[in-house]
Amino acid sequence: MTQPAPTPPAQSAPTQAAAQGLPRTLTRELPRHEGQTVRLQGFLHARRDLGGVQFLVLRDVSGLAQCVGSGLDLPLAESSVEVEGTVKAHPKAPGGFEVQVTAFRVISAATTAPPVEIPKMDWHVNPETMLDYRVVTVRGLKERAALKVQAELVAAFRDHLNTEGFTEISTPKIVSAGAEGGANLFPIEYFGQQAFLAQSPQLYKQIMVGVFERVFEVAAVYRAEEHATSRHLNEYLSLDVELGFIQDEEDVMALENRLLGAIMVRLRERCAAEFTLLGAQIPDVPAHIPRITLMDARRLVSEKYGHAVGGKDLDPEAERLLSQHYAETEGSDFVFVTKYPRAARPFYTHADHNEDGSLNPDLTRGFDLLFRGIEITSGGQRIHDHAMLMDSITSYKLNPASLEGYTEVFKYGMPPHGGFAIGAERLTAKLLGISNVRYARAFPRDRHRLTP
Template identity: 80%
Template sequence: MTTALPRTLTSALPTHAGRTVRLQGFLHARRDLGGLQFLVLRDRAGLVQCVGSGLDLPLPESSIEVVGRVTAHPKAPGGYEVQVESFRVLTPATEPPPVEIPKMEWHVHPETMLDYRVVTVRGLRERAILKVQAELVAAFRDHLRGEGFTEISTPKIVSAGAEGGANLFPIDYFGHPAYLAQSPQLYKQIMVGVFERVFEVAPVYRAEEHATSRHLNEYLSLDVELGFIESEEDVMDVETRVLAAIMERLREHAAPELALLGATLPEVPAHIPRITLLDARRLVEEKYGHPVGGKDLDPEAERLLSQHYAETEGTDFVFVTKYPRAARPFYAYPEEGGLTRGFDLLFRGIEITSGGQRIHEYPMLQESIAAYRLNPEALAGYAEVFKYGMPPHGGFAIGAERLTARLLGIGNVRFARAFPRDRHRLTP
């Protein structure tokens, strides 16, 4: 077998019609028919059907190499197939895959797909989801850099929680108590004093015993913080532009994946509608007869409020603003009447963002720490920076998996992460 030919990806086959190419990938599927052998090769760019005879085919998912001539074929994946001239097994699979990857969507239980995630993540739909998320994150980074933001990296082992509460994973740090970070919030605020505008893409950890389709205990958080703002309105404006940039990039760079998944991207309005929490509660109760108790919107109220704005304004997005202090962490900037300059962003019926303006004055911060009954010593390192002229600032955080799931119509957020962690799953 010659190896002089450069490797060709399946996506480039239309430009090689009538020529001999060298393909490398995985044996996605195989079948014998009337003395002919049909094998489907999968590489990072897609699929191609290869046709030969007398081939010693290995088990599915083996790594293989095919050299052959490209011919047009209207019924083949992508409209082309390869007439095999030589075939080589690069790395044979030593046993059959635990599931048939080409048939997973129809024949495999969702929990089984997660149990064998090391293999099932190779599926076309599964990798399409992750490719969309990769482009989403790339758009997030690129747009913010264009607006003068600097990417930072903050500790994931911390001495105290950023938001208080008990949803922290404790760890033993050389004999001292420590925790996995539930948010980079405190550090990204500190870094506003350095770069003014910062962002981070990193995992965060929440020790919440949820068992729902919208929660993970480890997820990818897209965090933003910016200084010298007038109010939380400036923060919402930045997020609106970020979301518009994400949709634009997905249309340009993830069109095949979106088509495969049957996903429709939303239009992001120049000004996403904004409604106070009090008015939102009143609206869903008066229009839909759904009473809302507690300090936040419940999932059904989020769905109904989103339905209202989809019907009346044709948008999938709505900001809910002016949350009470009881529903916000200690660093939220307070207003009269026990409210804060905090907001959530709902998208297609689910909250995907929390954000707002933060406290930037040292005396006010100390008062808030006391009001929330937090340990001031544990927060001393964070609070110290506010003695030195921190500007008015605010920010937001987007859960990458939750946004991905809503964009693509995925019912469970676990399938928007390669290797999800929830209260029942620590492997693979």
């Protein structure tokens, strides 16, 4: 904090100008009011006494303002306060301006000191403490920046899909069966019956393709997965898309390509300050995001990096290495991994075709999108033929009766369709370089956390 010019003692009550209705000024607006009297309202972010001069930093929704005065009865940090004073240019103050206080009022005093010093919080130190006291630590500038970016990301998602003729829908979050065969579900008691929290709106958004042809949803989904990693949540915000009358999965990937481009444009326009604060860069989205089949991807990371991939999918290290390859060779932070084997995709994923047009029972038209070393999207073309769908359900050893509410619609002329889902928190974390996805949600839920 900087040494100001001497200021007159502050009054303990609002001045006549405030009483006459001096409008509230936000901290970001101070440059427009140099030499004028303003009234700020916000939280006491930091305070310091220096040789009879008092410094306080006020935080409001738009940023920080350094205020200087004397004789102030300052409350505990995070109290809600009001400051009135004259705006003066000061090159070392936040934003280049400070307020010389002439009146100060406590709006609502904190009764307890914050458990951590908000201005000094660091995501890499005591993460559990920061999450345990999330009710107050979420006020931190970095925390707020991450949530602001996510809000704009979601708004851009909605806006772009609206321009492409999509309709927003709302689907049940209490369901009788899982969208992906019943695995990883949270059971609940529902008036004497067993029900579950929805792990995906997948089945419903497919049904709604028969209504609006192009639909999307922004809503929480629930996964009862026993993960305790920096990349998983048990409740997260899913950005779901489904569209009908497609040729194949290429139409779906092309839509997501356009959508991501629009999201990044909005983030550049509205979140430059947040990215600067977090030292992050908004990526360029290629006009045509690179594609590679899963088998070719596994071969590439094995031959180029000596990393052998087991199982049906890419492991986290293989995702990181594949992303590194495309960043280095094509300058792309994004890569689509396509042609997943049937065993690695849900029962409703459409089989791929051979060159002669026959179905390939071993491969699907499913894809993932990797961004900076992590999967942010799973998608593909869905089965739209009723007989093919019933065969798939049987081959996956699922109970057809438990899926009747879903399969019924495919008796009535469903068009070829496909879609994808983006995890909002995971995308936010990777955009901002946040190492733990829990910091990309205001109040995260993981296997150990039900509060706050």
